[in-house]
Amino acid sequence: MLNQQKAQPQCWQIFCSVVDNFGDIGICWRLSRQLVAEHGIRVQLLVDDLTSFLQICPQISPTLAQQVVLGVEVLHWPNEPVDPLHWQQFPAADVVIEALACTIPAAYQQQMARQQPPPLWLNLEYLSAEQWVEGCHGLSSPQPQVALDKFFFFPGFNNKTGGLLYEQQLLTRLQSFTADSAAVQRFWQQLGVNGSEYQLKISMFAYGHQQLDSLLQQWQQHAGRVLCLVPHGELANELTRQYPELLCTDMLQLGQLSIKVIPFLAQPDYDLLLAACDLNFVRGEDSIIRAHWAGRPFVWQIYRQQQAAHLIKLQAFLDSYGQQMPAALAQVVQQFYLSWNNDDYLGTTWRDFSQQLPQIAAYNQLWRQQLMANGDLASNLVHFAKKKFIITPNFSQQ
Ligand code: TRH
Numbered sequence: 001m002l003n004q005q006k007a008q009p010q011c012w013q014i015f016c017s018v019v020d021n022f023g024d025i026g027i028c029w030r031l032s033r034q035l036v037a038e039h040g041i042r043v044q045l046l047v048d049d050l051t052s053f054l055q056i057c058p059q060i061s062p063t064l065a066q067q068v069v070l071g072v073e074v075l076h077w078p079n080e081p082v083d084p085l086h087w088q089q090f091p092a093a094d095v096v097i098e099a100l101a102c103t104i105p106a107a108y109q110q111q112m113a114r115q116q117p118p119p120l121w122l123n124l125e126y127l128s129a130e131q132w133v134e135g136c137h138g139l140s141s142p143q144p145q146v147a148l149d150k151f152f153f154f155p156g157f158n159n160k161t162g163g164l165l166y167e168q169q170l171l172t173r174l175q176s177f178t179a180d181s182a183a184v185q186r187f188w189q190q191l192g193v194n195g196s197e198y199q200l201k202i203s204m205f206a207y208g209h210q211q212l213d214s215l216l217q218q219w220q221q222h223a224g225r226v227l228c229l230v231p232h233g234e235l236a237n238e239l240t241r242q243y244p245e246l247l248c249t250d251m252l253q254l255g256q257l258s259i260k261v262i263p264f265l266a267q268p269d270y271d272l273l274l275a276a277c278d279l280n281f282v283r284g285e286d287s288i289i290r291a292h293w294a295g296r297p298f299v300w301q302i303y304r305q306q307q308a309a310h311l312i313k314l315q316a317f318l319d320s321y322g323q324q325m326p327a328a329l330a331q332v333v334q335q336f337y338l339s340w341n342n343d344d345y346l347g348t349t350w351r352d353f354s355q356q357l358p359q360i361a362a363y364n365q366l367w368r369q370q371l372m373a374n375g376d377l378a379s380n381l382v383h384f385a386k387k388k389f390i391i392t393p394n395f396s397q398q
């Protein structure tokens with residue numbers, strides 16, 4: 001166990017349990033890096049699945065119980081029941097974040113309660129554009145078992161929420177990348193693609209679609225050449241089952257459409273992919289936000305929940321995103337999103353949607369500006385902590 005000393009800088013612990021896929025660790029990893037790099041905070045990221053982590057961060061050694069990567073102390077949080085003594089010897093940080101509905105161990109909660117002053121306990125929630133979020137953001141919830149308060153911190157799309165994750169230099173990095181045609185060309189070459197051959201380059205990160213073929217058919221007949229890049233994963237497997245040729249060819253050619261399965265990229269490279277493509281299909285909570293920053297048209301496949309709860313979240317997002325769009329454009333966008341998320345036939349909606357790509361791209365630039373004006377989530381968290389925390393000498397010096 002790492003020895004923590006109560007000295008500068010402030011220490012934050014982020015607990016991350018990987019429920020499924022890469023969104024949980026994707027978000028926690030970005031937040032951790034940013035707190036270290038931009039706020040000088042010492043961060044311990046406790047994560048229960050280092051193998052998933054490795055997918056988005058090649059520097060991770062999945063067998064190490066503790067390691068430091070990009071300044072973040074990464075600690076394996078074992079899933080099996082751990083001796084309560086383990087947690088009793090684990091010093092609580094100044095700020096403890098339970099990320100994305102995970103639950104920190106009871107023995108550790110006791111440890112937090114024993115600490116004087118106790119840590120600020122935050123629950124970093126899932127992303128939603130639903131209106132109730134605004135009323136709950138920042139609220140405290142008493143935890144009688146340890147006589148501590150836990151505060152809810154909600155990401156979101158307006159200034160009544162905690163905002164969205166983005167790094168201070170992100171736009172500059174993306175803009176200098178897209179403005180440097182040699183760098184873009186090198187990027188495509190690394191993926192084994194000649195980018196200039198295609199009129200429409202599409203990245204396709206999705207859970208799958210029962211009528212994907214109706215979209216692929218449209219792309220095969222597109223006026224110009226279309227490139228569809230599919231990262232390794234469930235959709236790539238689905239396509240390979242449908243087109244076994246993908247097993248032995250680098251690039252599948254279907255009329256105007258070329259399909260290429262690409263490796264799962266490290267997070268910073270995935271940002272570049274989103275910026276280099278003309279249209280990005282994204283899924284889950286983290287890639288949708290990265291697609292926003294790329295400033296290109298995007299289509300969101302929301303993570304499915306029981307009893308279609310995700311469709312309420314999707315509608316809330318569409319209402320918020322489309323609020324300042326011309327009505328006709330908002331309708332086209334909404335229809336395509338709904339067909340994409342409901343596994344509907346995509347032929348007609350794609351034709352309408354594709355005609356609006358330039359308008360969507362222009363709108364997305366404004367929408368991005370509006371979102372960024374809410375401040376980034378990491379800075380908003382630090383701000384929130386400063387306000388809520390019984391100001392310690394450490395904190396006030398930051
Ligand atoms: O992987 P996801 O489907 O994760 C999901 C969602 O977050 C969902 O909301 C959550 O409830 C569920 O997990 C448990 O989609 P998401 O959120 O977009 O996360 C993908 C991460 O992978 C994101 O950080 C971007 C990253 N990524 C790469 O780093 N390289 C890649 O090549 C690709 C395609 C993605």
